Amino acid sequence: MSLKNKGPRIERFGDIADVIPLPNLTEIQVNSFRAFLQEDRAPDARDYTGLQSAFKEVFPIDETEKGRSTGLVLDFLEYRLGEPPYTPEECREKDVTYQAPMYAKLQLIHKDSGLIKEDQVFLGDLPLMTEDGSFVINGADRVIISQIHRSPGVYFTSSYKGIKKMYTGAIIPMPKRGPWIELEFAGGILEMKVNKRKFPVAMLLRVLGYDDASLKSLFTEFEPDMELPEDKSAGMGADEALLRLFTVLRPGDPPKRDKAIQYLYGLLADPRRYDLGEPGRFKMNTKLGVNRPERTLLTFQDGKFSDAGLVDTIRYLMALQYGRETVGMADADGVINDVPVGEDDIDHLGNRRVRTVGELLADQLRVGMGRMARGVRERMLLGNPDAATPTKLVNNRPIVAAMREFFGRSQLSQFKDQTNPLSDLRHKRRISALGPGGLTRERAGFDVRDVHRTHYGRICPIETPEGANIGLISSLASYAKVNDLGFIEAPYRKVAGGQVSDDVVYMTADIEDRYTVAQANSPLNSDGTFSDERVLARRKGDPLWYTPEEVDYMDVSPKQIVSINTSLIPFLEHDDANRALMGSNMQSQAVPLVRADSPAVGTGVERRVVTDSGTSVVSDVTGRVTYVDARVIQVTLTEDAPAAGMNQGNVRTFELVRFTRSNQGTNLDQHPIVDIGDTVTAGQVIADGPASDLGRLALGQNITIAIMPFDGFNFEDAICISEGLVRKDFYTSVHIEKDEIEARDTKLGPEKITRDIPGLSEAALRDLDEDGIVRVGAEVKPGDILVGKTSFKGESEPTPEERLLRSIFGEKAREVKDTSLRVQSGQGGIVVKTVRFRRGDEGVDLKPGVREMVRVYVAQKRQLQVGDKVANRHGNKGVVSKIMAPEDMPYLEDGTPVDLVFNPLGVPSRMNLGQILETHLGEVARLTGQKFETPVFDSVTEATIKEMLEVAAAERIQKNKDDGLELDKREQEVLDRAAKLGVITDTQGDYEKSQMELSRTGKSVLYDGRTGEPISGPVVVGTMYVMKLYHMVEDKLHARSTGPYSLITQQPLGGKAQFGGQRFGEMEVWALEAYGAAHTLQEMLTIKSDDIDGRDAAYQSIVKGEEVSGSTIPESFKVLVKELHSLGLDVEVLDNGDRAVDIFEGMMPKR
Known part of the structure; x- marks a missing residue:
């Protein structure tokens, strides 16, 4: 028997068949990590990417340091990963990281003798990705979310200086792989800005071998009458210009040719320090219409610097500034092509790329390896070259530290959201503009957060957080993929001569801009041609009508626009986007x-x-x-x-x-x-x-x-x-809480996990085993012991006489106190599991000073209660205000009581009508006992739902007739009232017809369960899918009588976690002042807050049953006085006789 035959029958609506299935929804994570490791490739066949690129950029380590040659070269041959010692499940159990040892085969070459020493070096453990796309770090599942940032490449933007429009160019390398370079016109001179230092571009061009004549021809190409601007480098040769440039960039250093060459090489020509990366070079070549392979901006050969894209950028910028529409650029074969000129939209997805987990990890490893390389060079210089081996030279600590830092503290490494399977999946598909090298919430403007036309099919326009991160954190669209360069691609069907094929092409946003794309819901004939003479299609995001022959591509599915979360909302097209956003998130x-x-x-x-x-x-x-x-x-x-x-x-x-x-x-x-x-x-x-x-x-x-x-x-x-x-x-759910306790070695002696606890009855210990650990299956309530533990009490220093007596008669039994782990307030349930870790057990790594640790898991069954938050998929959310007996709820004519009542005012103004249609179709599902699938943007029509409701109503009316049941007179009154209100037409007493008409509206006659009387008008009744959310009242309920106080202000702490009280703030003080409640107010601000002596005295009085005495000076007033003293103001408190009062009670030295 297959699953299809189990459960109710599912009927699918929708006219548009899926051309391709959804891709693997976690592939953005899994594929990226796979490409990072390249484990399936032979070491000599690995691409220059991921882990391999990190090694290749750091090795060989042979540079001279401070002018002294080391005579040694440490080179990298290959890397391999060992087997992980534990499975992911064992790692979660033992609080360890799921990782594999990383080894590199390195060889040390002695330059003088040619001697080669080869070694397999352990470089630390590398965390591994589990099959579902997450990591297990210290026993907890974590996800590395992808980061979206401005792609490296060349960009041209404009701004107004007065009334004149001025263009600027920017050349951006990969993050942390070189300086940003800006080109702008200032006073008729084209200037270049590197590391906050400006200089005329002509100066750098002279370094590249340009003389006055070639510079003039370059600058007058677009403006024939332009005079070559006079600058300090006029008439200089390449070497002079280089020294001049060096003095501008490094004003404090003495200008020497070698040093200047070394500096400029490191700045713009060294592939290790300046890297446009594959995406940057691709963007640069595409924008400028050239085909250069170099990943640097300049190249250095035979003692000379050469251009690798800078001159093309300058020519493009000048063509833009002087109003040209095209610029001639030479391709790889030297053929001049006209390249269209225009400024860039930095929010276009062709100009933004995604850094996935593999790239982020490689960047972090590069940092760690760079630190390791510095250590290797130091050891090469200080140690004995003959005794050196790869293992002795390499210290893996910087690499281990870099990995720990990244997985433990990076903004992009997040505690996995495992509330439900959807939140788990959504977390892995999340894309953030925040994080290292990204934007910050405060600096991000409206444009960067807004939906862009290129988001279509790539990033979901609906799903994003509601708070400060709105638009900065988004979700990948359902069919979108991230290509090898990091650009997001969307799938499209090919269209040729008006004929739509099933061939699917994935395109980036800038490639899509060249074509005309039809929507997925364009009607097609059986042979794949368009049914209509005009087709609604878009070009560069603008929708227009085109002939079928003008269309190049077609969307593959209506749901490709939205994310997975959003594509789960039925009738999404009838919901306002704001409420759909809430529905997606909830x-x-x-x-x-x-x-x-x-x-x-x-x-x-x-x-x-x-x-x-x-x-x-x-x-x-x-x-x-x-x-x-x-x-x-x-x-x-x-x-x-x-x-x-x-x-x-x-x-x-x-x-x-x-x-x-x-x-x-x-x-x-x-x-x-x-x-x-x-x-x-x-x-x-x-x-x-x-x-x-x-x-x-x-x-x-x-x-x-x-x-x-x-x-x-x-x-x-x-x-x-x-x-x-x-x-x-x-709506009952099971929640499992984890409690743990450690037994430590203390100065007073070791703590002990035991059942032998002083001062406790046998009843309190009934569920503990002989070791003092609660048994699995025990039901525990707040205050019950989970793990028994005793600690030694602190003793005062014994007198010499006591010491003498102890040494004669032996140590007396020292007193212990009860420090057991107990169930916290608001918790409790059934113990489902206990785990005990002892120091020395295999694979157990306890903190220093901890002898053993016990962990107890308690499962709690939570039923729906007043205060819990519930919501549907359309953003209609609320808190349960009353739980009524089923017999008091409104009921249908057949006696079926409704389960939940929503407020009708929550629908019209919020414009989420999808929930109404879901309710109507849900009513059909309830009456027929089947389930429906209605895809987004391709839903069942309202007419079809009306017909289905009418058929169901006809069956019900016929069944009532067959059973000899007549229509209730009170129901007739409701139908008459509905006709008066215009809900249905007046059928002149034909109530069967009225019932049929009412059923088409999706409304029913309801009766009040408390009175049995019909509700005066027809009501929308149906089946809706309603969820219980994670915000449960049991987690939020909190009360405090006495508890901890802040050390400085001595006021109660705030929040449930700190067992705090409620803050009686400025506005609450005004409220009591308005009522003239002076004594209540004084009590609130003194003995109930930070008057230490007063509150102690008040507590004593209450305990003894005496009248509560007055208050003394609150601690916050003392803090204020001290703050005024720190400002140099001599503030003192005077009594009635104008005598100074010491409010600090002799704690402070007299002045």
Whole structure:
């Protein structure tokens, strides 16, 4: 039996067939890391990229230092990775990093003797990517998100100086691989700016061998009457100009030819220090219409500098400044081509590129290896050259430190969002403009955050955060790919002579600008030609009508515009973008529920999310299921040849994850969905993970909802729900908390994990085993002991007499105190797992001074309660305000009570009408017992939904007739009222016709469960998919009587995490002042806050039952006085007799 035959039937709508399936949704991560490692290639066949490029740029290490030659050269031959010592699962258990040892084969060459020493050198451990595209660092899953930045290359922009439009050029290298170079006109002279120093371009051109005549011909090409500007380098030769340039760039250094050559070479011609990279050279060649291979701006050969793109840039800029439309550029064969001239849009996706995990990692390794190389040079100079070997010269600490820094502290290395499978997948597809070398929130303007026309099919225009990061963090569109140069590509179908083919081409934004592209929903005939005489298509983002012959390409799918999150919203085209944004983001906050239920109205993308997220078990073989239990599934291959990863013979064993804590505390649990004898194919889901229902994403529940006002219970987005949802565990979720305790060696003696705790009853210890650790399966409540621990009490220094007595009679039993790990307030549940780590155990790395550590996992079952946040996929969100008995909820004519009531005022102004259509189609699903898939931008039409509702209503009316049931008189009154309101036409008493007409509107007659009376007008009732979000009231509820205080101000700390109190701020003080509540106010600002003596006295009085006495001087006033003293103001407090009062109680020395 296959999965297709399990669960309700799914009917798919949509006229547009997918030409190509969605690509692997995690490939942006996996492919990048694979290209970084190049493990599948022979060492001598590896490309100059990733790890290989990092090695090649640092080695060979042979440079002289401070004029002294080392006589040694350390060169790199190849690298290899060893086997990781632990699996990712073991790494999560032991809090270690999933990594493999990295070895490099290095050879040390003695220049004088030609002696070669070869060695395999260990360079540290390299963290490895897991199959699902994340890393395990110190036991926690992390994701390296991709960064988008301005591509290296050449750019031309304009600005106004007065009324004159002036153009500037900028040549940008790869990040941290050289200086930015700016070219601009100032007072008629073309100047160049490098490292904040300006000089005339002519000076550098003379260094490149230009004389007065060639300079004049260059500058007068675009402006014949232009005079060559007089500058300080006029008439100079190349060497003189070089020294002059050196004095400008390095004003403090004495100008010497060798030093000047060395400086300019390092600045613009050394491939190790200045690198345009492949993307930069590609962009430069494309913009200038040339074909140069060099990755530097200048080249140096035979003691001379030569141009490698600078002169072409200058000519282009001058053509732009002097109003030319084209400029003649020579290609590789010397043929002059006319290149169109224009300024650049820096927000165009042709000018922005994505740095994926492989590139970011290679950059970090380059930094570490650069530091290592400096250490190697020092050892070469200081040590004995004859005794030197590669292993002795290389210290891997800088490389290890660089890796640790990157994975642990980089802004782009983030704690993986594992709330549900969708949030997991979305995190890996995220693209950020922030991070090292990127933008900052404060500096990023509106333009950079805004949606650009080139985002179409590449970056989702909907999905982005709502706060300060809006537009800076975005998501990859569903079909988009990142090419080898880092530019985002979108797929298009080829069109030739008006005939659409199934050949798909991936194009970057600047290549797409050359063509006319039709939309995916353009109607086609069966032979692939366009049905209409005119086709709506776009060129450079502008939509216009074209003839079919003018169209070059066509979109592959309507959903290619949006991200995976957004493509899960049915009827997206009927929602306002602001609310669709909220819906996209909130799906990633949905908590996986105990009873997973896939949406009755989906979009068809749900299966791919589950398959690609890595949270479910997907079979990689085709065969028959031969064994299933709660932890293992075995599949026997149908083919003879055993596939890779076989456990024994031709049987493939899949192990399931049970009750594991995710990063966010949600429950990662897998359960089989196949039976013995089932046939499975490669790529099929065989075990559901969290939020997965028969291989489809299931973030919420299909529940019956009504949209109507309900006695104010749904005022201001509050939501009223039925207790039936709670009783049936519809919105129950499991959350697993992790608590840990360490036993340390202290000055007073070692702490001990034990069951022997002083002063506790046997009842308090009933669930602890003989070692003092709680047993698995125990139910624990706040305050219960999880792990028993004792620590020695601090003792005062013994007197000489006591010391003498101790030495005579022996050490007395020292007192210990109870420092056990207890369940915190607001937590509790069932203990599902305990782990104990002891120093010296294999693979266990405890902190210094820690003897052992115990970790306890407690699972908590949380039902839906008042205060929890729920939402649908269209951005309609709210907090549960009341849980009513099912019999009090409004009910339908057949007695079905609704599960939830939404406020109707939450729909019109927010313009998210997709939820109304989902409710109508959901009602059809409820009545027919099937599920629907309606893709975004290709949804089922309203007319079809009306017909389906009418058919369902006709069946219901006929069934009522067959059962001899007549129409309720009260329902007739509601139908008459609906006719008066214009909801339906007046049928002159033909109530059957009225019912049919009402069904077409998607509305029903509802009855109030409390009174039994019908609700006065027809109400929208149907099935909607509603999710419970991660923002649960149980995590936010907090109360404090007494607790910790801040050391300086002595005021209560703030926030639940610090067990803080609520701040009585400036505005709250005004409120009490307005009421004249002087005593209450004084109490708030003194004994309830930072009056130390006063609050201690008040506490004593309350305990003893006495009257609370007055207050003393609050600590914050003392802080203010001290701050005034620090400003040199002599402030002192006087009593009634004008005598100075020492408010610091002798703590401060007298002045």
